[in-house]
Amino acid sequence: MRLLKRFVRQPSALLGAVFLLVLAALAIAAPWLTSSSPWEMNSQPMLAPFHDPAHWLGSDLLGRDLGIGLLYGARVSLAVGVLTSLATLLMGLLVGAIAGYFGGWVDGVLMRIAEFFQIIPQLVLAVILVAVLEPSLGTIVLAIALVAWPAVARLVRSEFLTLRQREFVQAARVLGQSPWGIISQQILPNALAPLLVVMTFVMATAILTESSLAFLGLSDPEAMSWGYMINASRGLLRDAWWMSFLPGLAIALCVLAVNQVGEGLRVAFEPERSL
Numbered sequence: 001m002r003l004l005k006r007f008v009r010q011p012s013a014l015l016g017a018v019f020l021l022v023l024a025a026l027a028i029a030a031p032w033l034t035s036s037s038p039w040e041m042n043s044q045p046m047l048a049p050f051h052d053p054a055h056w057l058g059s060d061l062l063g064r065d066l067g068i069g070l071l072y073g074a075r076v077s078l079a080v081g082v083l084t085s086l087a088t089l090l091m092g093l094l095v096g097a098i099a100g101y102f103g104g105w106v107d108g109v110l111m112r113i114a115e116f117f118q119i120i121p122q123l124v125l126a127v128i129l130v131a132v133l134e135p136s137l138g139t140i141v142l143a144i145a146l147v148a149w150p151a152v153a154r155l156v157r158s159e160f161l162t163l164r165q166r167e168f169v170q171a172a173r174v175l176g177q178s179p180w181g182i183i184s185q186q187i188l189p190n191a192l193a194p195l196l197v198v199m200t201f202v203m204a205t206a207i208l209t210e211s212s213l214a215f216l217g218l219s220d221p222e223a224m225s226w227g228y229m230i231n232a233s234r235g236l237l238r239d240a241w242w243m244s245f246l247p248g249l250a251i252a253l254c255v256l257a258v259n260q261v262g263e264g265l266r267v268a269f270e271p272e273r274s275l
Helices: 002-008 011-028 066-102 104-118 122-132 137-163 167-174 179-215 226-232 242-269
Strands: none
Touching: 002 011, 002 242, 011 066, 011 242, 066 104, 066 137, 066 179, 066 226, 066 242, 104 137, 122 137, 122 179, 137 179, 167 179, 179 226, 179 242, 226 242
């Protein structure tokens, strides 16, 4: 409860959380809020916003409703962000926990593998993986997770290196608790605070990376996304600026909201720094 109170006392973090909750609710309810598919051409092409009550955010070059596209794009961005965060957490937690707890040559080998992934630019590696594999949401999640997990693994490793020397861990060893029991029951709960903060930034990076891949034409061809909407209208910036501006604004607001939630969690977990 004290953590929640410290979080809600930060207006920017609270506003970001409310924005994400509302966006997630709208994205989930998109099939019930709209009567047509985001691919359906049901309007006059290049219709400006607020000129037609039936299509109040306008339409794109093919007459597809931009408002519907934004709703379905939110489904893709939030789904990729959440799934990538979970996949990254699983990979980073597993590698970091093993490396930090056992140390020695195990730590050396795992950290060298992490360094291999870190020396390659994330977007470049994601583009290569998605281009080699069949473009789909699952492939995009896998590609982003593979380039994002080393940072999480290093954070978990540093926390485990610190916590494994604490008295309660030493007491658990003396009492005969197994290594996996110590990792899961003693060390991991005490390492969750910084990990949760980092995962919000992983989610923001995943949303940006998915949008970049979609802009490059490497997204699921059956999924409407904000990056695809910008790509489809990139040649019409002078004649129909809103077609690129609206999905770009959606990406910016979503990433900003996630970052604000992450910053709010950081301050809430470390109240002494906010004084």
